Amino acid sequence: MSVASRQDTGFVRAALGHPAFLAGLALTALFVLAALISFLWTPFDPEKMQIAAKLQSPSAEHWFGTDHFGRDVFSMLMVGARVSIAVAFVAVGIGIGFGVPLGLYAAANRHGLIDEIVMRGNDLIFAFPSLLLAILITAVFGPGAVNAIIAIGIFNIPVFARLSRGAALSLWTREFILAARVAGKGSTRISVEHILPNLMNLLIVQGTIQFSLAVLAEAGLAYVGLGAQPPTPSWGRMLAEAQTFISLAPHMALFPGLAIVLTVLGLNLLGDGLRDLHDPRLRRSRA
Amino acid sequence: MILYFLRRLTALLLTMFAASIVVFLVTEIIPGDPASFMMGINADPQAVAALRTELGLDQPVATRYLAWLLGMLQGDFGQSYTYKVPVSELVGDRIMVSLPLTLYALALSTLIAFPAGVISAARRNTTADFAVIGATQLGVAIPNFWFAMLLVLAFAVNLHWFSAGGFPGWDAGFLEGMKALTLPAVALALPQASILARVMRSSLLDTLDEDFVRTARAKGLTRSQTLWRHALRNALIPVLTIVGLQFSFLLAGGIIIENVFYLPGLGRLVFQAITQRDLIVVRSVIILLVFAVVAVTFLVDMAYAAADPRLRRRPR
Numbered sequence: 251m252s253v254a255s256r257q258d259t260g261f262v263r264a265a266l267g268h269p270a271f272l273a274g275l276a277l278t279a280l281f282v283l284a285a286l287i288s289f290l291w292t293p294f295d296p297e298k299m300q301i302a303a304k305l306q307s308p309s310a311e312h313w314f315g316t317d318h319f320g321r322d323v324f325s326m327l328m329v330g331a332r333v334s335i336a337v338a339f340v341a342v343g344i345g346i347g348f349g350v351p352l353g354l355y356a357a358a359n360r361h362g363l364i365d366e367i368v369m370r371g372n373d374l375i376f377a378f379p380s381l382l383l384a385i386l387i388t389a390v391f392g393p394g395a396v397n398a399i400i401a402i403g404i405f406n407i408p409v410f411a412r413l414s415r416g417a418a419l420s421l422w423t424r425e426f427i428l429a430a431r432v433a434g435k436g437s438t439r440i441s442v443e444h445i446l447p448n449l450m451n452l453l454i455v456q457g458t459i460q461f462s463l464a465v466l467a468e469a470g471l472a473y474v475g476l477g478a479q480p481p482t483p484s485w486g487r488m489l490a491e492a493q494t495f496i497s498l499a500p501h502m503a504l505f506p507g508l509a510i511v512l513t514v515l516g517l518n519l520l521g522d523g524l525r526d527l528h529d530p531r532l533r534r535s536r537a
Numbered sequence: 538m539i540l541y542f543l544r545r546l547t548a549l550l551l552t553m554f555a556a557s558i559v560v561f562l563v564t565e566i567i568p569g570d571p572a573s574f575m576m577g578i579n580a581d582p583q584a585v586a587a588l589r590t591e592l593g594l595d596q597p598v599a600t601r602y603l604a605w606l607l608g609m610l611q612g613d614f615g616q617s618y619t620y621k622v623p624v625s626e627l628v629g630d631r632i633m634v635s636l637p638l639t640l641y642a643l644a645l646s647t648l649i650a651f652p653a654g655v656i657s658a659a660r661r662n663t664t665a666d667f668a669v670i671g672a673t674q675l676g677v678a679i680p681n682f683w684f685a686m687l688l689v690l691a692f693a694v695n696l697h698w699f700s701a702g703g704f705p706g707w708d709a710g711f712l713e714g715m716k717a718l719t720l721p722a723v724a725l726a727l728p729q730a731s732i733l734a735r736v737m738r739s740s741l742l743d744t745l746d747e748d749f750v751r752t753a754r755a756k757g758l759t760r761s762q763t764l765w766r767h768a769l770r771n772a773l774i775p776v777l778t779i780v781g782l783q784f785s786f787l788l789a790g791g792i793i794i795e796n797v798f799y800l801p802g803l804g805r806l807v808f809q810a811i812t813q814r815d816l817i818v819v820r821s822v823i824i825l826l827v828f829a830v831v832a833v834t835f836l837v838d839m840a841y842a843a844a845d846p847r848l849r850r851r852p853r
Binding site for chain 2: 370374378383466474511518519
């Protein structure tokens with residue numbers, strides 16, 4: 251058996267013995283699956299209004315009840331999962347896509363002018379109240395899913411830049427990097443071929459955590475009316491609409507909220523689990 | 538120490554300067570002309586032009602930026618386009634809601650998180666520890682505005698203990714004011730308390746592993762004596778940093794909760810100002826909030842450096 255596949259079986263065995271990781275994986279898979287299935291099938295048309303059937307409590311026909319326009323809450327949640335996941339995924343992608351190269355470049359040229367600019371730029375973004383600036387950005391460019399992605403994505407850039415710079419700096423002092431330099435490789439090649447692969451675990455763990463934060467942020471923006479626009483259902487806006495009917499139809503507020511909580515909980519458990527599983531010390535202590 | 542102080546102070550001023558440029562430029566590109574927004578769609582173009590001159594909107598961008606910056610340095614934030622009162626007055630009114638709300642939420646968060654974190658660390662791997670870990674996992678996953686809605690449903694709609702929103706003003710009495718802020722503060726405090734309890738737990742666990750704790754135990758102190766006299770004090774440093782960060786986060790982050798409860802705070806002010814194109818208010822409030830964040834970080838850094846001389850050396 252090759253070293254790589256032996257490591258893989260070790261990981262799988264450790265993962266199977268980690269209940270929190272499995273719970274996180276199951277919850278995350280549930281919502282990704284719901285989003286994917288929604289492309290092919292939903293119990294009802296999530297955008298179709300049936301005023302005669304408005305504000306119904308959960309029943310055999312409408313599993314999670316209906317809203318004030320008679321739309322099926324379950325179907326809306328399925329399509330809403332799509333929006334939540336897509337926004338969070340692209341926003342984290344922006345963070346990784348811009349942040350990691352910046353961090354790697356800054357680490358390879360540390361104490362240089364670019365390093366200083368990148369780090370001070372990071373400090374600047376961190377100093378802004380993130381939600382407020384996201385609201386400002388969506389106000390400038392108009393509300394909508396794409397602008398929500400940009401607003402959330404911008405705040406992910408310094409997170410990944412800082413993380414990859416810090417980790418890369420410590421890797422640059424290691425012997426295998428010295429060996430690569432002696433072999434005549436330039437700093438860009440070393441960053442891509444040797445540093446980046448060693449950052450993968452760290453990036454996956456942080457990516458999962460940022461993903462859950464992005465789901466929360468998207469819900470918040472949608473709640474104040476700056477996320478995906480009607481008629482596309484989104485969890486945050488469903489909650490905003492539910493607020494008016496909170497005493498008449500509490501189920502309208504209950505299910506979208508639970509969907510957010512379970513998705514975020516699942517992603518957090520998944521992230522924590524991955525961190526444990528990639529940490530050899532923790533892995534050994536579990537075995 | 539003085540050198541370190543000066544270096545950090547320069548960084549603070551540079552950050553503030555850069556932030557002021559960013560805020561100014563971002564608000565500059567918000568579509569919609571404040572003057573035509575104020576006059577309505579059917580306004581006479583000449584009247585709009587006159588108003589633009591009156592507001593100084595016909596000046597070049599650089600001139601307006603400098604005027605804004607110099608005004609702020611003298612404590613003059615300009616006049617709100619829509620409310621027609623000085624921005625400083627508006628902010629002064631609103632901060633009387635946002636600041637008490639922030640402090641209330643921070644107090645609640647700390648009161649919940651400290652005991653939870655200490656119990657969790659002191660009784661590691663017991664049922665109590667697992668309960669705290671589970672509760673904090675759930676706490677960080679709950680969106681605060683949803684939790685706020687559940688609180689309204691339970692304590693306002695069903696039990697009638699609190700009102701569902703609004704603020705009577707401090708003139709109605711301190712207790713009435715605090716009562717109106719209670720549900721919003723609880724909603725804001727829950728996720729913060731979860732984060733704080735986790736930091737408290739892990740910081741205390743790290744400290745309990747240190748040599749000086751072992752020495753304290755070896756000289757005959759009981760577990761709880763070691764915990765209270767030695768470990769806790771040392772574990773508090775990272776916790777206090779988080780408390781500092783949470784203060785600025787809560788001050789700015791109350792915007793959604795202020796909307797849920799219809800509280801006339803800073804967050805709601807900015808939100809309304811953005812929709813009304815009241816740029817001068819948007820700018821000034823955001824820059825004040827950025828200043829609060831930067832200043833709190835600066836103070837925390839200074840407190841650290843005073844406590845731990847190693848930190849005064851240049852980082853990296």
